[in-house]
Amino acid sequence: MRNAFRLRTLLLIVLPVLFFIPIYWTFVIAVGYHGAAYHLPPVWTPLFHWGPIIYVLTHTHWPRYVFNTVGITAATIVLVLFTSALAGYALAEIPFKGHSLYFLLVIGVMMLPQQALLVPQYVVLFHLHMLNTYAAMVIPFAANSSSIFLFRQFFKKIPVSFHEIARIEGVSTLRYIFRVAMPLAKPAVATSVLLTFIAAWNQFQWPLIMTNSPQIQPIELALSHYMQTYEANWRELASAALIALSPILIVFAFTQKHIVQAVAGGDLNAKD
Amino acid sequence: MAQARSLTQNPPQSASAARSDSWGTRIKTSILGYGLILPSLLVFLTFFYGPAIFLAYIAFFHWNIFSANSTFVGLGNFLKLFHQPVFWQSLLNTAYYVVVLVPVTALLALALALLLREGLSRRGGGISRAFIFLPHVTPVVATSIIWVWIFNPQFGLANTVLHFLHLPALNWLESVHWALPSVMVYTLWHSVGLYTVLFLAGLASIPRSVIEAATTDGAHGWRMFKRVFWPMLGPITFFVVVLASINTMQTFSQIYTLTGGPHGGAGGPAFSTTTDSLLIYQTAFLYLHFSLASAMSIILFILIMTLTLIQKWVADRFVFYR
Numbered sequence: 001m002r003n004a005f006r007l008r009t010l011l012l013i014v015l016p017v018l019f020f021i022p023i024y025w026t027f028v029i030a031v032g033y034h035g036a037a038y039h040l041p042p043v044w045t046p047l048f049h050w051g052p053i054i055y056v057l058t059h060t061h062w063p064r065y066v067f068n069t070v071g072i073t074a075a076t077i078v079l080v081l082f083t084s085a086l087a088g089y090a091l092a093e094i095p096f097k098g099h100s101l102y103f104l105l106v107i108g109v110m111m112l113p114q115q116a117l118l119v120p121q122y123v124v125l126f127h128l129h130m131l132n133t134y135a136a137m138v139i140p141f142a143a144n145s146s147s148i149f150l151f152r153q154f155f156k157k158i159p160v161s162f163h164e165i166a167r168i169e170g171v172s173t174l175r176y177i178f179r180v181a182m183p184l185a186k187p188a189v190a191t192s193v194l195l196t197f198i199a200a201w202n203q204f205q206w207p208l209i210m211t212n213s214p215q216i217q218p219i220e221l222a223l224s225h226y227m228q229t230y231e232a233n234w235r236e237l238a239s240a241a242l243i244a245l246s247p248i249l250i251v252f253a254f255t256q257k258h259i260v261q262a263v264a265g266g267d268l269n270a271k272d
Numbered sequence: 273m274a275q276a277r278s279l280t281q282n283p284p285q286s287a288s289a290a291r292s293d294s295w296g297t298r299i300k301t302s303i304l305g306y307g308l309i310l311p312s313l314l315v316f317l318t319f320f321y322g323p324a325i326f327l328a329y330i331a332f333f334h335w336n337i338f339s340a341n342s343t344f345v346g347l348g349n350f351l352k353l354f355h356q357p358v359f360w361q362s363l364l365n366t367a368y369y370v371v372v373l374v375p376v377t378a379l380l381a382l383a384l385a386l387l388l389r390e391g392l393s394r395r396g397g398g399i400s401r402a403f404i405f406l407p408h409v410t411p412v413v414a415t416s417i418i419w420v421w422i423f424n425p426q427f428g429l430a431n432t433v434l435h436f437l438h439l440p441a442l443n444w445l446e447s448v449h450w451a452l453p454s455v456m457v458y459t460l461w462h463s464v465g466l467y468t469v470l471f472l473a474g475l476a477s478i479p480r481s482v483i484e485a486a487t488t489d490g491a492h493g494w495r496m497f498k499r500v501f502w503p504m505l506g507p508i509t510f511f512v513v514v515l516a517s518i519n520t521m522q523t524f525s526q527i528y529t530l531t532g533g534p535h536g537g538a539g540g541p542a543f544s545t546t547t548d549s550l551l552i553y554q555t556a557f558l559y560l561h562f563s564l565a566s567a568m569s570i571i572l573f574i575l576i577m578t579l580t581l582i583q584k585w586v587a588d589r590f591v592f593y594r
Contacts (some may be wrong), residue, residue: 003494012391015384016403019461023410024427026418035516083315086308096305097470102313109320111584113576115522115549116569119556120323120330131312140319143312175305202411210559220413224365224529227417243415252409259409263466264473 014236026245030238052235053242060239061214061222070245071217072137073200080140080196081182083188087143088151088188089177093163110145122209136210141200147192153187191262194255201248219244288520327573329568349567359568361543365452366521369547374516377531381464381512385471386501392472405465412462416529419458420445423530446529448544455545457475458526461591463519467512474508475501507586518576524549548572 030047030053056062090096091103121140122131130136157183166176182189206221212219217225222242252259331349335342353359384404391397407415422429423444431441444454478501486500529547532538539546539554546554548568556565 008387008390009394011387012394012397012400015387016400018534019404019407019465021429022415022418022422022461023406025422026415029418029421030412053511072346082448083312090305090308094305094308096302096309097303102309105313105316105321109316111577111580112324113518113573113580115552116573116576117320117323117327119562119565119569120326121319122556123330123562124294124323125325140315143315148312173308198409200410204411204413205528205553208528209553220411220510223567224418225528226534227364227413227420228532233350234421241414241417248411249406252402252406255403255535257398260401260405262471263405263408264469 004213015158023245023249026238026241030242032235034235037113050062050119053239054237056239056243060240063245065217065219065222066243067248068216069201069220070136072203072218073197075134075138076141076200077193077196078145080136080144080192081142084147084151084192085177085182087131087148088153089155089173090182091148091152095155106145106148112139118205118209125210130210132211132213134216137203137207137216140206141196144192144196146195147188151190154188155181158184190255190258194251194259197251198248255261279312289492290519303412324573327566327569330563331570333563335563336560337565345563349563350571353564353567358543358546358551361521362546362548365543365545366547369452369456369523370517370520372453372460373520375514376456377460377464377467377516377520378509378513380460381467382471382505382509384464384468385475386497388472389475401469405469407462409460412525413529415462416458416526419454446541448542451531451541451545455523455527455530458530459520459523460528463516467516470512470515471505471508476506480503482500504594507589510586511583514586518579519522519585521576521579522549523547528553 028044028046029048031048033047033049074109087106091099091106125131125136125140130139162180163176163183166180169181202220203218204224207221207225211221214222214225219240223244226240227237284536330573332344332346333342334345334348388397388401388404391400421427425431425441425443425446427442430444434441442450445451482504483500486496527545527547527550528538531540539550552565552568552572553570555561
């Protein structure tokens, strides 16, 4: 009994460490000495040589890629919030004709297999003259089913009287959505922002297919090209990977509880 | 709040609409509704439903993106596809990848969830969960880079571990037999946290009274798992297996990154890691055979849609039945 308890405690400490080793290792190699990646037995402690990271940030096009990714991510988040709040409000409050058809369309998007759609999506972007533009990276992801459902769910909880008062006071619907309803749906906003941030920041296959100019490439794509050109430069490669990883790690460190629960779709702690 | 809402159940009817039901107001309400859904609807139609319909068109035509004329070839593209050995190889690789990876992922996720369930009530339990989940949110290329190094036959951590366990060293990504299993190891690391968290949600939905009753009756450990957790988790297990199948069938980024070194294109060595989604990508965007790639896409589409419908059906009926 007691041994089983000890074993479980041990596993609860060891397993998370094992999962974290690859990320820790990226850091160790990036800030280690030259050739540390080839050292046997492996060196386990970081040496804090920031040279390679500074080199990547100042002597390569990396700032441009970071700028691209930040811009694409920020624009996607803003647009997702905008479209989801509008659509979520329509689904929650407005009995327009075709309401249930639209509801089905929103669910349906989640079920389409992404890998099978890339070829026709490329053709559509080709004909819209959107290939190789920032718009191609943002607009297709400017609406998101799960965010729409999230907002719908939260807007449904707002008492009808709120809307009534706003209507009597002569507040327009748009003003009501963005000034009254959205601030009351903060958890929906937070979840949408976090999940969109992760998805947009980690985009790889889409830009790989839809862009070919380095000017608008996001970090992940640049990393992939970088990797194929400089495979032997482990320190530079690890530094570049670390630059791509850090924003995700920092955001996750502060919001992990929220992210995990958003992904699991509910509370993870047992209730009575 | 609940009382206020009970007045306005499905289908949604705002108080104003319920009161003044005149024809004019209804038109106005509908126009407002259309205005609000327009931005998202346009995105969905242009970039998802439009392409989905267009896919069927390209697959049945001999068609080229750079020329305007296209000829109807019926099932010609599919027949051509069936004569390509690499197509069958890719199906086989995908099947191997899914059939091995999905059960392993589901079992490990279940084990981790059971472990974490007890850990969560203790101090630091949430941190354990966070570390196991973290890889799932990391960018695939950035983390694949370090795994390429881990799988390096000379200096990598993987062979160091094998050496420590007195096992023979492997060539990992450079070996025809071990390249796909290496990708599986990466994918397991990257995604098991997601399914663990889903299992945790399933465990949390088991009423505490049931667990307490079982504990009072002396159930513990394996008996507890067999008699209480396993039957109660049945639906979510099925859900996880189907979801993992859908996701693993569409694996692309890690295969592209892990196997696409400077020495050759992704999918090697000798097509041993060429899965369906990689082959679609290469056929369309490297060799510009859009019609062939569309025929492949249709096959993948049908396979995954079938799985998705099963998953949706299960999720709607049994999962999260709180």
